[in-house]
Amino acid sequence: MNNGVKILTGFSLGLLTGAVAGLLYAPEKGDKTRKKLKKNVDKSYKDSIKKIDELKSTLNKEIDSVSSKGKETIDQLKESVNYKN
Template structure:
């Protein structure tokens, strides 16, 4: 499991734990609790989407790096065996 997935898993478990604890210890009326819960869910969703976008960007950058290294290796091998295309 890569670091990004570990972070996302930890974040999700923390979020779930917080929601459960909040519901169990809520001293307020149901309507007020539901509004707070919806607000927290919306914020958590936005935070999760931001983290996913960051992970996508990081993965894209890493893929570009791997691709460039692969092309460089190919060119080095091609020139070392005097391959004519």
């Protein structure tokens, strides 16, 4: 498993654990607890989307880098064997 997946998995498990603990130890009435829970879930959702977007951006940069290096290598090989289109 790569680091991005590990981070996302850990984040998700932490979120779930926190939500369960919050429900079990909630000192407030159900309406207030549900509102707080919804607020926290919405915030966690937005944070998760942000992390996923960052991960996608990083992966796209890596893919572009590998692709560019591959093209450079192919061009060098063509030059070394005097390949002509």
